[in-house]
Amino acid sequence: MNLKLQLKILSFLQFCLWGSWLTTLGSYMFVTLKFDGASIGAVYSSLGIAAVFMPTLLGIVADKWLSAKWVYALCHVVGAITLFMAAEVTTPGAMFFVILLNSLAYMPTLGLINTISYYRLQSAGMDIVTDFPPIRIWGTIGFILAMWGVSFSGFELSHMQLYIGATLSVLLVLFTFTLPHIPVANQQKNQSWTSMLGLDAFCAV
Template sequence: MGIKVRLTFMNFLQFFVWGAWLISLGGYMIVTLKFTGGQVGSIYATMGIASLFMPALMGIIADKWVNAERVFGMSHIIGAVLLFLASQATDFGSMYIIMLGISLFYMPTIALDNTVSYSILEQKGYDIIKDFPPIRVWGTIGFITAMWVIDFAGWTVSPMQLYVSSGASLFLGVYAFTMPKCRPGNTTKGGSFITALGLDALVLFKQRKMTIFFIFSLLLGAALQITNTFGEPFLHDFAGKFPDAFAVKHPGILMSISQMSETLFILTIPFFLKKFGIKKVMLMSMFAWVFRFGLFG
């Protein structure tokens, strides 16, 4: 099997693990476990908490001491165990702690997936800019596939979605150990802890344009997270009035339109950047987001 095919499979599984529960877990917790909206929101917030520091810490470990593919693999194996435990949880306290653990070990794997892919492509003499995007697109396809599997199987409000994610995560964790070695690339000592965590980049906020960009990105990200959390529960609420509606029967498929459009437009980015430039492309994307959420509302 060629290395690009292997990396494609790795990226597919990376986001299959996430897609199996990210969009549908909110519906499961509200409809089946009877959690409140506030409780569900706080559970989803664990991803933000974990993202503040875990990717940087795991990155330091992979950069200085342990092969990146091993850190990646172990994170997924631990995540698989936690996902299985989450499928057994029925109270808010247990689910919150377990989902926090899942976030702590899954969120760093997004960056580690890129690190492993870049490292291996470089080792094999490939052009990262040219060869990685088609590989990464299969990550989004994996996310969509997982959503469709869960939806067609009727598991959108069932703990089975967590079993599926757990199995995929375990398989990916073991598979990662078969990938070519990605040895630590920076074993030199020196540099502050602030630099190691990347916090010195905060100096960029002295630039007005960067500050504005960050604020808009923050607000758009918040809107996206709200959709991920409460999109399917919102559609499930129509079951009483419209039990035969497609959106009620297959909320996962309807929500996956977002990821399908992402796949399409990722492939068109080079064309739009060349024709309109980065500023106009970003402006168009922001208007598209506003239009999307307006339709959803």
Template structure:
């Protein structure tokens, strides 16, 4: 099989595994298992905990001891077994432990899949910069396809979503062993643990501008998974008022518009960076989060469906503009010898600390506005919107950065 097709299939399965449960799992835990918001938030926060150290740790294993494609395969096989077990568990403490270990197995595979892809393309003499993005976009397609599959089969409130994910993970785990070999690096260039997690880049905190940026990265990282946690539950709570509406019957299909929007907005980033500069693009992202949450608070699956659709569309700007423009900003501001570490630090602040605190605090907010099992979603979403608004109002005053068109063009060319 053509190597591009093989990598396309690998990336499709990589995110199919995640998309099978990430968006609907919160609704399953609340509606079926009767978990509290704090319990649901803490289980999702396991991804943040795992992201603090596991990608770096297994990255070193792949760099120094075991072929990357084998580490990728082993992780997915372990994840498959854990998901099979999780599907049978109804106890919060037990499910928390299992999903923590599953996060430890899955979260490193995102970077490992990239490593395996880059290696395979390079070995076949294919330009990575040109060839990989069209391959990677099929990962998002896989994520969306998994959401649709679970939705159409009526498994959004069922443990079957975990069985689907486990089956795909097992297939991918075995398939990974067939990929082109990417052996350990036999040189002193292999990254140390401190470099991998971004500890070398902590020197950047000496610069006020960078310290402020990373702090905001953590604060905004707390918002990244909130609608993934509670979007399905939010729509499900309208089943008595709007029982026959599209959003209630097919919550995953409606929520998948967010991922579709993400694939489209990524194409606009070079234009926005060149026109407005990184500071304004990141500011657009923060206020997009205000709209994302605010429109959820105003909308409903009935007469307010258009507001929910608008929220889904704006998600692409909210998610992509911060993650990608932020990564490019770090790439330019960090010295050449610590750029990899700086990117590790950026991920640690957003997907590590940010995601962890976001999961815990969002669960607390949901429980705070829940009385007798009834959730006041307007107050919940407006609280999240207010949080993003505070960040948006504060950011331009404390983050000092001047747009230089020539420099931004250079960044775009790099992108």
């Protein structure tokens, strides 16, 4: 498959699955599940909680030990499972917990997909500055089309939006298998434990 086409599909699916439920989940929780405003706010706050530390932690894993490709795929496996679970949840506490787990898995993929794309473009001798933006725009297109699809199909107030997101996550995992191997960036031996944990950056602070 053409490299740019492959990365466009990857970006499209990455944000399409997010757009299928992110903006309409609040309406589903408020109207259908009868959650109050505080509960809905708590559910959405889980995205911010996960974004604070998970991208860094899994970024270290992808940099030091495990290929970014497999970390990325594993995250979306967890994402698919948690979205399937969320579709069956009917209480605020359970919804917060499940969406938090989903966010812990999804937030790191926003950085990992860039790592994968940058590596592939550089390996092909392409310029990231000029070649990546036309690829990334397909993520925005995917997000918008997913929102429209959920709205026009009448799933805004239905748990079907979560099933759609979960299904797209599974498709993304399968598509990830078509990507070539992404080597671990740092494979040096005899590193100190601070280097292995990625803590050297704090020495410059």
